[in-house]
């Protein structure tokens with residue numbers, strides 16, 4: 088029986104044609120024309136003035152923190168339920184990550200907990216939209232405005248999503264994206280920073296390129312990274328971007344299909360189809376086992392695996408990461424919602440290449456797993 092991977096991208100548009108163009112012209116480094124084109128078109132898609140392409144979504148977060156001059160003595164508030172890249176970027180800068188819990192239904196940061204964590208050291212809020220639904224931005228932006236806090240928006244799971252009609256990725260002082268193959272559009276590896284601020288955009292460009300100086304190239308006032316995106320990656324990006332609207336529709340159709348097939352299973356918590364501010368775009372189709380299920384997530388994932396179906400557990404909370412505990416961070420802090428969903432949550436195949444037949448198969452096997 089054929090294996091159904093947790094993710095498989097769709098690369099059947101102009102990807103091959105544009106890649107061939109790179110190879111035939113010899114333009115394969117970050118100096119090639121696709122990089123600029125991708126930056127401009129992507130920024131435009133999310134209503135931003137500037138796009139700065141980088142080598143990954145994680146790199147974009149490192150650059151974002153540095154570009155906003157966040158460092159030792161500063162605090163940044165974020166949800167404990169996120170990927171390591173977010174907290175890692177803060178910690179590496181010398182700043183302190185301050186976490187809050189997430190909402191049990193949307194799995195996004197619980198905005199009502201932000202103000203209780205603001206101190207004189209708080210410099211920014213890092214918004215991370217989770218799994219397909221955006222964070223509730225209106226109250227969050229009001230808090231940020233009131234306390235003069237910067238916003239870093241990690242929209243790595245939100246290409247093509249909107250909040251009250253405005254594109255995700257248009258809300259931060261800097262917003263970031265990833266183009267890893269499980270994201271809505273991919274460049275293999277890659278990322279992007281977007282902003283409307285020319286000065287911040289310049290800082291991002293400099294930081295991704297080792298802080299070479301235009302006049303005295305090899306004299307450095309600051310340390311950057313080589314986080315440049317290659318023309319090969321950008322060529323893929325341009326081709327993928329041509330299809331982003333179609334991809335979002337595909338993802339929504341996938342989510343609707345799974346919802347239809349699984350919603351009668353009362354022991355499973357399904358992703359919310361929509362909130363008052365957005366319709367889910369199902370970056371991944373996440374599920375949480377309710378208390379009455381005696382099986383563990385590993386039991387279910389093993390059952391799926393034995394039936395040739397890939398799956399992944401949910402993120403593990405930042406405050407429970409051994410590396411941060413060793414550093415003395417989050418001492419004895421507890422965030423019950425994140426602790427629970429990280430232990431009881433997992434996601435099933437959700438990639439763009441997933442067929443309806445595969446969706447049906449996954450749903451049927453999952454049903455079997457829960458009855459066994």
Ligand SMILES: *Cc1c(COP(=O)(O)O)cnc(C)c1O
Nearest residue numbers: 143144145170172243244265267
């Ligand atoms: C995927 C992802 C990242 C990391 O992106 P990479 O390109 O894999 O480094 C960061 N933040 C979020 C929310 C993500 O989903």
